[in-house]
Amino acid sequence: MNASASISPTAHYTGLVWARHGLSHPALATTTGRLLFYGFKPVILAAQWAGVPAIDSFLLTRHRLIDLRLDEAIRSGRVSQVIEIACGLSPRGWRFNQRYGEALTYIEADLPGMAQRKREALARMGGLRPGHRVVDIDALADSGPMSLEAVAASLDRSRGVALITEGLLNYFSEAHVRSMWRRFSSVMRQFPQASYWSDIGLSGDMGGSRVAPFVGFLSAFVRGRVHLHFRTPADAEAALRECGFTAARAMDPGEFASALGNIPGGVSRRIRVIEAATPGPLPAGFTAGGESDVHSSN
Template structure:
């Protein structure tokens, strides 16, 4: 069934974007208008396997996605409430409902920009406009995260923001789809952009090649690779390697946290799924 769904999934939206978009809606983290029929079909197709894993106390995809999403939300909320961040760019935002939620919550206190490749960005703009879910401080722009400068680059987008206010860049579910050279180049672009603002914060999830839950992580990555019909890269052997690479890219501080570090604070940050990856929190000086 999954194979048939993948073949039917069109409209320049990846299978993971459809699936995660539906997960966010189903768990109250997104506007219902951002769910797609393909997302619902993917979700229903994977639901028995997720339920079986949950009964056995094993990691499952929905819980893992919710754990990483909650931690990124938590860290972004802290940065906004502490006055460090007033502008956000979510790169490769896909069908994420974070922009909708945060602009509703913080109103004029933040500007939220979703950035994605043209096909996805146009689809997201139509969905937000149709549902009335996009406020005045929430917009969607065409951006290629692999482009250094010029039209559709992150650097060009940053010129439209207020240089006197702190900026956060978010990538969720993106980093492990690129090889290490591309990731390091992307991180360098991020530090170049963030350095133009009084506070610059980067938040992301990342899978590591080896850690205390190495078998769990490799299993999760294998399943994800099969789902997206492409390679998922494991760049670093542990948190220290990843933190060193982030500092090499220009971040002054870089820390990797596991979602289960937030157990007791965030509802989905417990169990094996919360140990399947790490969350990056990095800042420029």
């Protein structure tokens, strides 16, 4: 099965969740998303009763924490260019473009079908503003017009850049994830400062006996296999450094609970957000040698 194709159901579902919680525009909430949301509601409630983490809390936690860290990086001046890979129906590019205008270059990137859907939705929202564009990408391509290298070629090499992958990694094998990370770090090293953010699920965070039902539920929902590549934050951080990142941490959202605001169901502790950097001044929270002064609990 094509792993990238399995992401579409969650793109529609998360688009609806973000709209319902005031983070998005109605044009990014699709009919498919509504059908999935209401059609799966009894299943989701039953899954929660069986111990599976609350899906809305899970999705909102990762989204808001990535927003929080990206916003801090932009305001500090470290980042003024963003590539969001597998952007789906995420409202982040639209919101950050509205917030920062022409001071920020924001590229949303996805497979051609989803990228076209995103362009059409943004057209209904008033069209793309300066500095905001949507392009086709294949996150697994090493070269060619749909590779990250080609997408990044249009950016200013004298300015800081951020890469974001939300809701992507756990749908690919560890070999594919490591390949993506090597590709990401190679491109990021072409810029004076570069940060990478992504959510990732760790088997050690899933509550022991609850791992199997959680993974089974997600796999059924997306109609494909869901992978938990690493057990602990240290495992994920070591893999990121092995793939070329200078510093890496797998953040516990609970440490940012006061800044994340009111999340229905509370801040999820079943998801981590990766923050990684390549050479250059390190983001707040990192110390020399790739270690973080914010310690995550296993």
